[in-house]
Amino acid sequence: MSETLNPFLNAQRQVKKACDKLKLDPSVYELLKEPEKVLIVSIPVKMDDGTMKTFTGYRSQHNTAMGPTKGGVRFHQDVTLDEVKALSIWMTFKCAVVGLPYGGSKGGVTVNALELSKNELEKLSRGYINAISSIIDPKKDSPGPDVGTNPQVMGWFMDEYSKIKGYNIPSIATGKPIEIGGSLGRNQATGYGVSVMVKKVCEALNMDINKTRVAIQGFGNVGSFAALNCVKLGAKVVAVGEWTKRTGTYAVYNEEGLDVEKMFEYKAQKGDLVDFPGGKMISLEDFWKLDNIDILIPAAMENALTVENTSQIKAKIIVEAANGPITPEADEILNKKSIPVFPDILCNSGGVTASYFEWVQNLQNYYWTVEEVNSRLKTIMTKAFDDVFKMHKEQNVTLREAAYLCAVKRIADAMKIRGWV
Ligand code: GLU
Numbered sequence: 001m002s003e004t005l006n007p008f009l010n011a012q013r014q015v016k017k018a019c020d021k022l023k024l025d026p027s028v029y030e031l032l033k034e035p036e037k038v039l040i041v042s043i044p045v046k047m048d049d050g051t052m053k054t055f056t057g058y059r060s061q062h063n064t065a066m067g068p069t070k071g072g073v074r075f076h077q078d079v080t081l082d083e084v085k086a087l088s089i090w091m092t093f094k095c096a097v098v099g100l101p102y103g104g105s106k107g108g109v110t111v112n113a114l115e116l117s118k119n120e121l122e123k124l125s126r127g128y129i130n131a132i133s134s135i136i137d138p139k140k141d142s143p144g145p146d147v148g149t150n151p152q153v154m155g156w157f158m159d160e161y162s163k164i165k166g167y168n169i170p171s172i173a174t175g176k177p178i179e180i181g182g183s184l185g186r187n188q189a190t191g192y193g194v195s196v197m198v199k200k201v202c203e204a205l206n207m208d209i210n211k212t213r214v215a216i217q218g219f220g221n222v223g224s225f226a227a228l229n230c231v232k233l234g235a236k237v238v239a240v241g242e243w244t245k246r247t248g249t250y251a252v253y254n255e256e257g258l259d260v261e262k263m264f265e266y267k268a269q270k271g272d273l274v275d276f277p278g279g280k281m282i283s284l285e286d287f288w289k290l291d292n293i294d295i296l297i298p299a300a301m302e303n304a305l306t307v308e309n310t311s312q313i314k315a316k317i318i319v320e321a322a323n324g325p326i327t328p329e330a331d332e333i334l335n336k337k338s339i340p341v342f343p344d345i346l347c348n349s350g351g352v353t354a355s356y357f358e359w360v361q362n363l364q365n366y367y368w369t370v371e372e373v374n375s376r377l378k379t380i381m382t383k384a385f386d387d388v389f390k391m392h393k394e395q396n397v398t399l400r401e402a403a404y405l406c407a408v409k410r411i412a413d414a415m416k417i418r419g420w421v
Pocket of ligand 1 (some may be wrong): 070071072073094142143144145146147174175323348349351352353355356
């Protein structure tokens with residue numbers, strides 16, 4: 001079977017399916033199939049050794065029917081125009097499924113950020129914001145973190161943009177350090193939100209979370225905080241799949257449950273989880289085949305589950321924490337195997353929801369406690385889950401289709417009222 005690995009084509013396919021199912025006027029898909037605006041930039045950076053290097057950067061703003069666009073910036077060697085466009089489409093539907101007053105955007109730079117010095121990373125971050133400054137604004141489009149970027153990078157974004165404008169504009173970027181207007185809870189928010197969804201999944205499917213065994217692929221910002229918070233809610237995290245430069249892919253497994261806090265400490269010290277003493281090392285191939293997993297959480301990158309490894313999966317349920325981790329063909333296989341897939345645009349929406357809170361706090365110059373952030377996040381995501389689950393039952397469609405139906409309908413209604421379609 002030939003497999004579509006181009007995320008942009010996959011994203012378009014998902015949107016088309018929802019538009020057809022809702023029997024929307026073809027003009028709706030016509031407006032949603034491409035981003036409204038895409039900027040491609042060259043970012044020159046004077047490297048530490050004195051040579052000049054130019055990096056290619058992108059910003060894709062997909063749809064503004066619901067409000068200004070919002071989305072992260074990815075620094076990764078595999079970043080392409082099509083990937084950034086796809087990710088911006090997914091952001092539109094993610095924001096709509098949780099009901100945020102935003103459309104979607106995404107940015108990226110093709111670079112292996114791990115190979116840059118701190119000084120080079122700062123120059124690249126500032127150069128990127130300079131290059132896209134003409135199309136961003138807190139009321140138009142504001143960047144946030146994604147793969148390969150972190151609070152420090154957001155801090156440089158905010159500082160550089162503020163310098164360009166001549167006054168402090170914290171609302172231009174979210175996921176900033178707390179000291180310069182970051183929101184409490186933002187750094188943990190995507191993973192925390194995933195755990196809120198895991199709890200909802202257990203409730204909806206009549207499972208006891210205390211007896212639920214979880215496997216997570218990826219122990220970056222999203223996977224690690226998802227693991228930590230799933231454990232806090234009573235689940236057992238028995239396997240974590242990872243990748244590291246020195247050994248490639250691997251997984252850590254402990255039938256009795258991994259000590260996630262110790263894994264945080266170990267990774268902070270060693271840089272990865274190789275030979276973590278609280279579990280045994282297995283291959284990533286064996287990780288996918290584990291037969292005693294209730295919930296599998298892909299929390300790394302796109303296309304983690306392909307036709308090849310999906311046929312071997314024995315987990316009962318999948319909760320997507322990464323963006324686009326399952327190819328459409330793999331999705332079909334899971335569907336045939338009756339393995340429910342709780343989709344990315346719902347399950348990883350905690351990050352952008354907390355970013356929305358940060359933006360609101362920055363605009364008001366009034367700051368919330370971490371309890372306020374987490375409880376509002378939980379309320380918003382719980383309602384979104386209930387809406388999607390209801391749609392899934394009522395329309396007898398997959399959970400992914402249900403999430404797209406909820407989201408596309410909201411955007412289509414807004415576009416209709418605004419007179420766009
Ligand atoms: N990168 C996050 C996501 O994929 C959102 C970034 C933001 O908060 O703007 O959902």
